[in-house]
Amino acid sequence: MKKFFSIFMGIIAVTGIIFAGQITITGSTTVFPIAQKAAEVFMNANPEINISLRGGGSGVGIAALINGQADIANASRPMKTKEMKLARENGINVVENVVARDGLAIAVNPSNNIDKITMEQMKGIYTGEINNWSELGGESMPIVVISRDYSSGTFEVFKKLVLEGAKVSDNALLLASNKAVQTTVADTPGAIGYIGIGYLDETVKALKLNGVFPSIETVNNETYKLARPLFMYTNGQPSGDLGQFMEFIFSQQGQTIVEEVGYIPLN
């Protein structure tokens, strides 16, 4: 028994040495730009630490953390109780780190003459009750509904806040990332989609939602209602290389990166 224990501890020690200096981050495509930019800057300053980064969506990232395949799970939604239970069962002590805030912008093609929309109208569009822009006072043009896929945390937040649990219409086009939604809306005259405000640029037009334009100011003063915190979940309080990286994210420099990539810093 002693021998078995020694061998087992030896395996763990060797594994620890092999993977020292390696951080794996997986999950939300919304949080991805923050993690990507922060990783670049952090690795430049700490060349002995390698950070590998993947998207996949919040659900994928959380599953990877639960299965011990990721050190950080990026998520644009809070972990569900079911996921917390699975994590605890697997020996994962989930620590929730809020790293930034975000507003979900409603984006349309710049050629669209609509400038504002209500939550109720959004629900109508995404459940298939409103199908033409003329029903909202725009040109007679079919609405092309763009949504995020079901493993996306952005989708879950949108479903909870806008759809209030209702199903997305069968006609909606489901895309795997914020970037894909942004480019599809930019290329499709009748399209409507929702993206993190960090993805807003001149190729798409953001609509006022219930009379409020999505911006850092309106999210911070809570007048823009389609807002959420962004998370990096870790197994236990981060320490070592991981602790250094998380400290960097929370530092002035890290929070400046948050702002640079279009999200809202914590302070």
Next chain:
Amino acid sequence: MKKVLLLLTLAIVLLSAVSMHGMETKFKMELWNRYTADIVDRTIEESQFALKRGYFRLEPEFTDNIKGRFNLDFFSDEDGLDGAGLKLKYAYLDFNKLLPIPESKVTFGLMKNYFGTIYTWDYTTIDKDPSDKYKVISSTDYGLGYYALIPGGFGEYSLQMSNGEGYKKTGGDVDINPAFIGNLRVIPIPGITVGGSVYYTQKGLLNSDELLTAGDTTVMAAAGLAKISFGPLSLIGEYLMKNIDSDGAYAYMGMGSFSMGKISGFDMDIVARYDKSDPDKDTADDGSQMILGGINYYILRASKNSPAVWLQANYSRTMYEDATIDDVDEIALQLRWVFSHTIN
């Protein structure tokens, strides 16, 4: 004719699911191709290839709060239609938020029995869950259940009322008296899970005339389990007991315990298991022990967290207390493959 009806039913269910507006339906198929060789005194006594189990599953999601599961199991090594046995394994609906308790659901239909390890058994070893293997309780039953998560991920609990006779008995064979199951699992600290379950049924509860003819008036079963998971290592132990009480005295008492370990890494699990069973405490030499070792090798994954094709290889030795029964070595190889798709 039966076969035609079955295929027709399946087609209707599938097509209905696909065509229902606004409904998301997941379908899944899993198959277990198995080879087993039982060896006694270094001689192969039995050798068999079989589709040990195959199942076809539909999971319609009517709304966020109403979901269903329908499961048909196939077995090539049991009697049935044209070489394959068929069993209805699940047919239930989950109703979330029916009660004003967070993270809870009410289930109705042919559903899982939340007892011991049986409802989370994922066949890490080829062998069955101990409750199933030692006939303590069936894996599914017709009934009504309440299930809830403890906030913060600290565990789960459930209460069920069912027929108490599993999914194989139907029609007039079903005892009219209900059975009750209570289950609790707690995760006090990450990596450590403890839990217990109780099953109880009593003949004559609804009709006292039954007592005159029923041989066994009360059945009570209990399970206690502990699980430890840290990194690639997980260990689980379960203690089971079952009392069948006639005329207030224990006529039968069954006990079993098992422990199982798993070390995962490099797309492979190394597994080990130990079972000890004593079906009747009042009978000498009716017990057995089993040791098992094996590997699970993941050949192909649908995604990082979902294996698609994997090979299981187990060697086990079953040793009987009764000296007149030979110990049996068994080699089992199983190729499991699964595919699924969600229709929106």
